[in-house]
Amino acid sequence: MNSRLFPVTVLVLVTAFLIGPFFIIVAASLSEGETLAFPPQGLSLKWVAKVFEVESFRESFAMSMLLAIGGTAAALALGIPASYALSRYRLPFGETVRTVVSLPIIVPGIIVGLALLRYLVVPFGFNITLALFLAHTALVLPYAVRVVSASLNNLRSDIEEAAVLLGSSRAGAFFRVVMPNIRSGILAAFILGFVTSFNQVPVSLFLSGPGVRTLPIDMLSYMEVTYDPSVAALSALLAFMSIGIVFLAERFLGFSRYV
Structure with missing residues (x-):
C-alpha cells in the first residue's frame, strides 16, 4: 500500500x-x-464581458490570429517539401539540415527577436508586420518539419512506389497518395504551430511597434497601466481556447502520435 x-x-x-x-x-x-x-x-462575469469591449484587445487578437494562421500555413508550405526530402532521400547533409531547422526551438526566443530586430528590421527598414510574419514562420517551421516527418516515417514508401509503377508521376503520387495519408499529421502540425505562434511572447516583444502588437504583448502593456481582472479574464479565455484546440486535435487526430 x-x-x-x-x-x-x-x-x-x-x-x-x-x-x-x-x-x-x-x-x-x-x-x-x-x-x-x-x-x-x-x-x-463583468470582467469577462469587458474583455470584448477593449478595442486594443480586439485589434491585437486579429493580428495574432493573422500571424498564427498565416505563419503556420507558410511554415507548412516550406516544411512539407523539406520533410519529404529528409524522409525519402539520403541527403549528404541531412542531419545538419535537421539541426539547422531545429535552431529556432533550441535558441532562446529573446535572442531570436533581438537578432531579427538588429539585422533585419533596423538595417533594411522591414515593415513591422512583415518582420513579425517572417519571425513567426521561422519559429513554427521546426514543428512543421518534425511532425510531418514523423507522419511520413510511418507511411510505407512502397505505396508511393506502387503508384509510380502504375504510371503516376512523382508529383501525382505525392498529391494523390502521400498527402491524403499524412493529412492527420499535417493538421496536427498546423494546430501545434498555431498554438505556438499565437502564444509567442519573446520574439513578438522585440518586433512589435506602434499600432502593431500581438495579443500577449498588448496584455503586458495593458497591465502596466491597469491592474483590473480583465487581463485575468482574457488569460482564462485564451487558456480555454488552447485547451479546446488541443483536446479536439487529440480526440479526432490522435495528436500525441505526432508530438
Whole structure:
C-alpha cells in the first residue's frame, strides 16, 4: 500500500503544481472587485464581458490570429517539401539540415527577436508586420518539419512506389497518395504551430511597434497601466481556447502520435 501511496502523492502534487495557476487565474477573472486579487472578492462575469469591449484587445487578437494562421500555413508550405526530402532521400547533409531547422526551438526566443530586430528590421527598414510574419514562420517551421516527418516515417514508401509503377508521376503520387495519408499529421502540425505562434511572447516583444502588437504583448502593456481582472479574464479565455484546440486535435487526430 505504501509503495503505491508515494507515486500517487507525487502525481497529485505535480498535477496541482501544473494546473494550480490556471485555477487561480480563472478564479481571479470572476472577481467582482476592481483590482486583480486572489481569492476573488465576490463573483461576477463583468470582467469577462469587458474583455470584448477593449478595442486594443480586439485589434491585437486579429493580428495574432493573422500571424498564427498565416505563419503556420507558410511554415507548412516550406516544411512539407523539406520533410519529404529528409524522409525519402539520403541527403549528404541531412542531419545538419535537421539541426539547422531545429535552431529556432533550441535558441532562446529573446535572442531570436533581438537578432531579427538588429539585422533585419533596423538595417533594411522591414515593415513591422512583415518582420513579425517572417519571425513567426521561422519559429513554427521546426514543428512543421518534425511532425510531418514523423507522419511520413510511418507511411510505407512502397505505396508511393506502387503508384509510380502504375504510371503516376512523382508529383501525382505525392498529391494523390502521400498527402491524403499524412493529412492527420499535417493538421496536427498546423494546430501545434498555431498554438505556438499565437502564444509567442519573446520574439513578438522585440518586433512589435506602434499600432502593431500581438495579443500577449498588448496584455503586458495593458497591465502596466491597469491592474483590473480583465487581463485575468482574457488569460482564462485564451487558456480555454488552447485547451479546446488541443483536446479536439487529440480526440479526432490522435495528436500525441505526432508530438
